[in-house]
Structures are given as structure tokens and as C-alpha cells.
Amino acid sequence: MYGYEITQKVKEFTDGGIAINEGxxxxxxxxxxxxGLLSVETERFGNRTRKYYSITPSGLTEMTIRLxxxxxxxxxxxxxxxxxxxx
Amino acid sequence: MIFINxxxxxxxxxxxxxxxxxxxxxxxxKSKYVDYYDVQMELxxxxxxxxxxxxxxxxxxxxxxxxxxxxxxxxxxxxxxxVQAKEAAIRRQNRLIxxxxxxxxxxxxxxxxxxxxLFVITIIASQLSTTAFIIVNSIxxxxxxxxxxxxxxxxxxxxxxxxxxxxxxxxATLILNIVLGLDLNFVIRPAFxxxxxxxxxxxxAYFCWIAxxxxxxxxxILMSAQKKMYPEAFA
Numbered sequence: 001m002y003g004y005e006i007t008q009k010v011k012e013f014t015d016g017g018i019a020i021n022e023g024x025x026x027x028x029x030x031x032x033x034x035x036g037l038l039s040v041e042t043e044r045f046g047n048r049t050r051k052y053y054s055i056t057p058s059g060l061t062e063m064t065i066r067l068x069x070x071x072x073x074x075x076x077x078x079x080x081x082x083x084x085x086x087x
Numbered sequence: 088m089i090f091i092n093x094x095x096x097x098x099x100x101x102x103x104x105x106x107x108x109x110x111x112x113x114x115x116x117k118s119k120y121v122d123y124y125d126v127q128m129e130l131x132x133x134x135x136x137x138x139x140x141x142x143x144x145x146x147x148x149x150x151x152x153x154x155x156x157x158x159x160x161x162x163x164x165x166x167x168x169x170v171q172a173k174e175a176a177i178r179r180q181n182r183l184i185x186x187x188x189x190x191x192x193x194x195x196x197x198x199x200x201x202x203x204x205l206f207v208i209t210i211i212a213s214q215l216s217t218t219a220f221i222i223v224n225s226i227x228x229x230x231x232x233x234x235x236x237x238x239x240x241x242x243x244x245x246x247x248x249x250x251x252x253x254x255x256x257x258x259a260t261l262i263l264n265i266v267l268g269l270d271l272n273f274v275i276r277p278a279f280x281x282x283x284x285x286x287x288x289x290x291x292a293y294f295c296w297i298a299x300x301x302x303x304x305x306x307x308i309l310m311s312a313q314k315k316m317y318p319e320a321f322a
Contacts, residue, residue: 003129004136022133023162026126027172034180042128042316047109049317051129 002050003029029053037062102142104135108150115154119166123251124244124320125313126173130166134158177251184308189301205293212289217276224292225269228299235303242310248320250313 001009006029007020032038037059041052055063104112112131121127137157141148158165192201212220244250271291276284314321 002132004133021162022160023164023168026129026169027176030173030176031179034176035183040316045132046103047106048104048132048135049128049319050132051316
């Protein structure tokens with residue numbers, strides 16, 4: 001997917017709930033590319049060049065780890081907000 | 088009749104940017120201090136997509152008006168944060184690749200070359216005085232540095248197409264060998280005359296050469312990727 005397409009897909013999949021700011025999107029993509037979590041390819045589109053990003057195998061592994069961390073964080077937050085107190 | 092008209096409207100080809108408008112976008116992006124071609128190219132495509140989307144809603148919107156509307160979405164910092172983040176990302180990528188390449192010199196098959204180099208350095212160091220060794224090592228280091236800089240110059244992108252990756256590609260390792268060797272020998276060594284400099288200096292030189300080759304490999308890796316992705320910048 002290319003940068004603009006990512007912003008549109010996120011908007012579409014979340015029913016407009018999440019709108020990615022362009023100023024934040026590209027720094028994040030460039031950082032992930034630098035870490036080898038994304039690979040890039042370019043292709044001519046009309047009179048301009050388009051840069052496509054795809055997730056690498058190490059990116060998939062990292063994604064699983066970060067999602068697990070996020071789930072754990074949410075679980076802990078729920079425990080904090082709804083403590084089951086017993087006396 | 089109304090039905091046919093609505094089909095025609097739906098089927099109408101979306102309005103796309105002309106060649107001249109794409110050039111205008113490049114000029115606009117450059118005017119906002121985006122000097123790197125790789126970043127310019129990506130931003131031009133993004134702006135073009137946004138403008139074409141605006142035209143899908145209302146194709147009578149002027150190009151300049153649509154561009155100013157789209158640019159506002161990048162916030163008060165505009166493109167400056169993207170450029171800064173790109174430079175930081177490239178520096179990080181360079182460091183990660185360089186470290187990976189450095190470690191390869193201690194694994195098969197590159198360790199064979201690495202051990203041979205250590206053997207040669209040790210032999211030369213045993214035949215010369217410490218000062219003579221440092222001078223000979225520095226002469227070799229200068230020669231290799233000049234050769235490497237010429238190689239990098241030949242890989243340089245064409246004029247007006249500055250690449251973020253070309254600017255930050257481990258040039259520090261090139262001079263490390265010379266500066267460190269000379270400093271250790273002529274500045275630090277006199278202060279600690281009893282230290283085993285005849286053993287320590289060849290080991291330092293060995294690691295500097297490995298770092299130098301790791302930097303050189305890093306440049307080759309980054310450049311091959313850049314040439315594949317942006318062939319027009321190296322035509």
C-alpha cells in the first residue's frame with residue numbers, strides 16, 4: 001500500500017473513527033522502513049512515481065509482539081479500573 | 088434519460104493531474120525546503136492523490152486552491168517534521184545495517200577474511216616499531232579513504248536530486264582509523280609509556296579496518312536499494 005492509500009484504508013476500516021494525520025504518517029513509515037519492518041518498492045503511476053510499503057516477515061513478528069503488549073496493557077487497565085476487591 | 092445521464096456521470100473518468108501540474112507540485116514541495124528527492128517524490132504523490140480526490144467531489148476547484156487546502160492538512164509544521172524524521176530514520180537505518188555488517192566479520196564466511204586481516208596486521212606490527220606501524224597503517228587508511236570517497240562520488244545522484252540516504256551513510260568510519268591511530272600513538276601513548284602499546288595499537292587498527300569495511304558495505308547496500316527504487320536519480 002502507498003501512503004495516501006493507508007490513510008484512506010484506516011478511515012474506511014474504522015468508519016472514520018481514526019484519521020491518520022499526514023504529518024505523522026510518513027515519519028512512522030520511514031522509521032519502520034529503517035528498522036526493516038517494512039520493505040518498499042516504487043512504481044510509475046501516470047506522470048509520477050509511487051512508493052509502496054509492505055510488511056516484512058520480521059515486521060509480522062514485531063506486529064504480533066506489539067499487539068500482545070497492547071492487549072496486556074488493556075487488560076491491566078481494566079483490572080485497575082474495575083478492581084475486584086474482597087475483604 | 089435522467090438515468091443515462093447519471094450513469095455517464097458515474098462512469099466519467101476521474102480528473103487526473105497533468106504533467107505541468109505534477110511539475111508544479113515538485114516546485115511547491117522544493118519551495119517548502121524538502122531537498123531530498125526520495126521525500127519529494129513521496130509527498131508529490133500524496134498531494135496529487137489528495138487533489139484528485141478533491142476533484143472527484145468537485146472538478147471545478149482550481150489546482151492552486153486545492154493544493155493550499157491539502158497542504159493545510161500537514162499542520163503548522165508543514166513538511167519540516169517529515170524531513171527531520173526522514174533524516175533520523177536514515178541515520179538509524181545506517182547504524183543498524185552498519186552494526187549488522189560489522190558483526191558479519193565475526194561469523195562464517197567473512198570471519199576467514201577477518202582472521203587473515205588480523206594475522207597480516209600482527210605480522211606487520213611485529214616487524215615494525217609502534218610509531219612506524221601507525222604511520223604505515225595511516226598511509227594505507229588514507230589511500231583506502233580516498234578510494235572509498237571516489238567510489239561514493241561515482242555513485243552520487245544526478246545534479247538537483249539529493250538523496251536522504253546518500254547524505255548519511257557512515258562516513259565517520261572512514262576517518263576513524265586514521266584519527267584514532269594517530270591520536271593513540273602521538274597524544275595518549277606518551278602519557279602512558281608503560282602500557283602494552285605494541286599489542287594494543289594493532290588490535291585497535293584491526294577493529295578500525297573492520298568498521299571501515301562495514302561502513303563501506305553499508306553504503307553499497309543502501310545505494311543498491313536506492314538505485315533500484317529511484318533509477319531516475321542515478322541516470
